[in-house]
Amino acid sequence: MMRGLKKYRTLARTTELWAYAFLSIPIIFYVVVRFYPTLYAFYLSLTDWDIVSSNMNFIGFENYSHLWDDAVFKKTLFNTIRYVVCGLPVSLFLGFVLAYHINYLTVGSDFFKTVYFMPYITSMVAVAWVWRWLFQPPPVGVFNNILATLGFSAQPFLRSTTQAPFAILMTTIWADLGFQMIIFLAGMKGISEQYYEAARIDGATNMQQLRAITLPLLKPTMVFLVITGTIRYLRIFTQVMNMTSQGDGGPLNSTKPLVLYIYDTAFRSFEMGYSATMTVVLFCIILVVTLIQMRISRSEET
Amino acid sequence: MERNKRKKLGLLVVLLCCLVPMLFAAGQQDAKAPVAGQEVTEIIYWQYFYETKKILMDQLIKEFEAENPGIKVTQQTFPYENYNTKVASSVPTGTGPNVINLYYGWLPMYMDAGYLQPLPDSVFSAEKVEKEFFPLVSAGKFDGKYYAIPTAVRSLALFWNKDLFREAGLDPDKPPKTMELTKKDRAGNYLQEGWGLQLNGQIHHWIREMLVRQFGGAPYSDDGRKVTYNSKAGYDAFTYATEFQTKHQVGMPMFMTDDVTAFKAGALAMNIDGSFRLGTLDAVKELDYGVADLPTLNGISSNFASFWANGITSTTTGKKLDASVKFLEFLTRDDVMARWLKDIGELPAKKDLASRKEFAEDPKYGPFIRGLADAHATMFVDEAGQRQVWIDAWDQVVLNNMSVKNAVDGAAKAEQVILDKYYKNK
Numbered sequence: 001m002m003r004g005l006k007k008y009r010t011l012a013r014t015t016e017l018w019a020y021a022f023l024s025i026p027i028i029f030y031v032v033v034r035f036y037p038t039l040y041a042f043y044l045s046l047t048d049w050d051i052v053s054s055n056m057n058f059i060g061f062e063n064y065s066h067l068w069d070d071a072v073f074k075k076t077l078f079n080t081i082r083y084v085v086c087g088l089p090v091s092l093f094l095g096f097v098l099a100y101h102i103n104y105l106t107v108g109s110d111f112f113k114t115v116y117f118m119p120y121i122t123s124m125v126a127v128a129w130v131w132r133w134l135f136q137p138p139p140v141g142v143f144n145n146i147l148a149t150l151g152f153s154a155q156p157f158l159r160s161t162t163q164a165p166f167a168i169l170m171t172t173i174w175a176d177l178g179f180q181m182i183i184f185l186a187g188m189k190g191i192s193e194q195y196y197e198a199a200r201i202d203g204a205t206n207m208q209q210l211r212a213i214t215l216p217l218l219k220p221t222m223v224f225l226v227i228t229g230t231i232r233y234l235r236i237f238t239q240v241m242n243m244t245s246q247g248d249g250g251p252l253n254s255t256k257p258l259v260l261y262i263y264d265t266a267f268r269s270f271e272m273g274y275s276a277t278m279t280v281v282l283f284c285i286i287l288v289v290t291l292i293q294m295r296i297s298r299s300e301e302t
Numbered sequence: 303m304e305r306n307k308r309k310k311l312g313l314l315v316v317l318l319c320c321l322v323p324m325l326f327a328a329g330q331q332d333a334k335a336p337v338a339g340q341e342v343t344e345i346i347y348w349q350y351f352y353e354t355k356k357i358l359m360d361q362l363i364k365e366f367e368a369e370n371p372g373i374k375v376t377q378q379t380f381p382y383e384n385y386n387t388k389v390a391s392s393v394p395t396g397t398g399p400n401v402i403n404l405y406y407g408w409l410p411m412y413m414d415a416g417y418l419q420p421l422p423d424s425v426f427s428a429e430k431v432e433k434e435f436f437p438l439v440s441a442g443k444f445d446g447k448y449y450a451i452p453t454a455v456r457s458l459a460l461f462w463n464k465d466l467f468r469e470a471g472l473d474p475d476k477p478p479k480t481m482e483l484t485k486k487d488r489a490g491n492y493l494q495e496g497w498g499l500q501l502n503g504q505i506h507h508w509i510r511e512m513l514v515r516q517f518g519g520a521p522y523s524d525d526g527r528k529v530t531y532n533s534k535a536g537y538d539a540f541t542y543a544t545e546f547q548t549k550h551q552v553g554m555p556m557f558m559t560d561d562v563t564a565f566k567a568g569a570l571a572m573n574i575d576g577s578f579r580l581g582t583l584d585a586v587k588e589l590d591y592g593v594a595d596l597p598t599l600n601g602i603s604s605n606f607a608s609f610w611a612n613g614i615t616s617t618t619t620g621k622k623l624d625a626s627v628k629f630l631e632f633l634t635r636d637d638v639m640a641r642w643l644k645d646i647g648e649l650p651a652k653k654d655l656a657s658r659k660e661f662a663e664d665p666k667y668g669p670f671i672r673g674l675a676d677a678h679a680t681m682f683v684d685e686a687g688q689r690q691v692w693i694d695a696w697d698q699v700v701l702n703n704m705s706v707k708n709a710v711d712g713a714a715k716a717e718q719v720i721l722d723k724y725y726k727n728k
Contacts, residue, residue: 051390051391051393051394052390052393052394052411052412052414052415052417053414053415054394054415054416132559133559136558136559137554137557139569140558158556159554159555159556159701160701161697161701161702245502245555245556245559245560246383246502247383248502248690248693250693250694250697251697251701252694252697252698252701252702253694267384267387267390268386268387268686268687269684269686269687270390270411
């Protein structure tokens with residue numbers, strides 16, 4: 001009896017050891033390329049390292065106090081928040097509308113799903129360049145040519161400080177829509193048909209069914225989409241890099257997100273210390289937003 | 303059984319330990335001479351990717367290796383957009399090439415980092431370089447010694463589209479000699495542009511080094527440490543430039559995404575650009591274009607010159623250093639410079655060679671070579687940052703209706719911050 005138990009234990013432990021051995025490969029990888037650089041960024045943010053100098057001067061919180069005087073930092077932080085606040089709700093709403101209608105289809109739903117999902121799996125660089133050309137002034141820009149045939153005057157789009165951020169958002173939402181739609185659809189398929197049958201017997205209209213059944217039961221789906229979406233919109237980069245002239249986030253920094261400013265500071269001006277400071281700030285913002293959303297989602301579950 | 307398993311586990315751990323350093327090693331680019339009977343010294347050469355440059359360099363390397371059997375040169379190129387980043391990130395890791403091609407405006411930063419070593423006096427003494435080369439190559443001189451030497455230099459000239467001149471009823475073979483004439487060449491509602499205004503192309507140089515001087519000012523103090531264009535000359539120059547868009551409406555930045563695309567498409571009548579563009583434009587068969595000396599203004603002619611120089615990294619020693627010096631000597635030979643001009647369109651860096659009749663009177667190279675006489679090379683400390691300052695000033699005037707004076711003052715203030723940051727400890 002005792003021997004048997006011992007043997008069992010050893011076998012279990014060996015299996016477990018093997019599991020650890022296999023799991024250690026990705027862990028080592030994560031530690032080296034993710035956790036270590038992340039921690040190192042915290043240290044870097046307290047230095048004035050300029051990438052080419054061999055000495056790294058420790059300057060305390062000087063970089064952090066510099067943030068307060070940096071107009072471009074404030075502007076790009078504002079731009080980033082605006083991308084989330086203006087872009088995500090529209091993308092969620094449109095994604096839901098698409099999913100809601102596709103869910104009714106009996107014929108051809110696969111076709112529509114494919115069409116709407118295609119932009120999401122297309123490389124963002126390619127998407128950005130196509131849209132950059134669409135937004136061009138006449139005679140090349142498709143949108144401006146459409147406006148012209150309808151008798152409207154040409155719009156500057158990417159050459160305007162007010163229109164450019166929304167031109168970027170339009171591109172982002174178009175590419176993002178498919179993902180929201182597919183996840184909403186999955187959520188809708190998970191709602192039992194019985195609820196709707198019961199509602200119909202009670203004489204509920206489509207609108208009432210939507211409000212009383214579909215939306216409440218989609219809450220976990222929505223929480224998931226809001227969390228992942230917020231992180232995605234906070235990290236908008238590729239679109240702006242490719243849709244503005246030489247990736248400058250212009251005109252006059254109107255489209256530049258914080259991530260692009262961090263990139264510019266690090267790899268164009270080579271101020272690694274200062275860019276690490278901004279990275280830490282962005283890290284904290286994403287952390288706080290995620291924690292808040294997780295707290296909300298947890299209270300939903302219970 | 304048990305022992306066997308433990309052995310296997312131990313083996314796995316050992317394997318893992320071997321694997322991790324290999325991951326790091328894969329990223330390094332250390333040249334190893336091929337194991338052969340004869341000893342071969344291999345050196346690595348870096349430049350940014352520009353198709354004609356890469357192709358010519360491959361040919362040149364073959365010829366160099368044939369002349370020097372003991373040396374093997376490996377060329378590595380990187381996209382232009384990331385080139386400076388690639389070079390900078392190779393500094394702290396101590397990896398990288400032996401011979402490197404750098405933009406002259408980046409040299410101060412890499413000098414500070416101790417990235418380059420002085421070129422040997424036996425081959426490139428300051429005296430010899432200054433006798434043979436154009437004076438602007440002195441941007442590669444630090445503390446009396448040359449650290450980088452170019453094969454070619456570049457200047458600007460006016461490119462004009464002959465077909466569009468014909469259409470507009472102008473003589474296609476007579477380029478405008480003065481700015482005043484160019485205004486009349488208006489091509490309508492930007493279906494095609496009269497005058498290229500690509501700020502992040504060459505137009506910021508045009509404002510900085512040409513217009514400011516042509517209105518009687520100077521963009522910087524002589525030592526390059528102080529911005530001086532926040533003056534009447536600067537305001538006049540910027541008014542003159544922005545009025546191409548605001549008043550005369552002959553062009554706009556980013557027309558057809560950029561000036562080169564627009565000119566290639568035959569939708570841009572006149573543009574200021576560098577000699578390096580000749581190869582690109584010649585490849586477009588439908589394009590009938592000419593090159594002219596930059597227009598003068600108020601009787602003053604001025605030009606902007608720049609160059610990419612080759613230097614030797616400070617980690618290069620021994621046989622590799624000898625080979626690198628030989629390679630650099632080869633790259634500054636007259637025949638190599640002449641081929642560089644023909645294949646790439648960049649001008650010979652040596653005075654005597656450039657002023658040879660066949661080059662100086664060539665209809666396409668001539669204007670650039672003549673331009674070198676009045677050329678200024680801006681002492682950049684942060685090329686991208688100093689360029690952005692002008693792009694923003696332009697947008698403030700054109701998009702935000704800011705007054706020219708305020709925009710120029712804002713630019714001067716922003717650029718002074720960049721200069722101060724660099725010169726702080728010097």
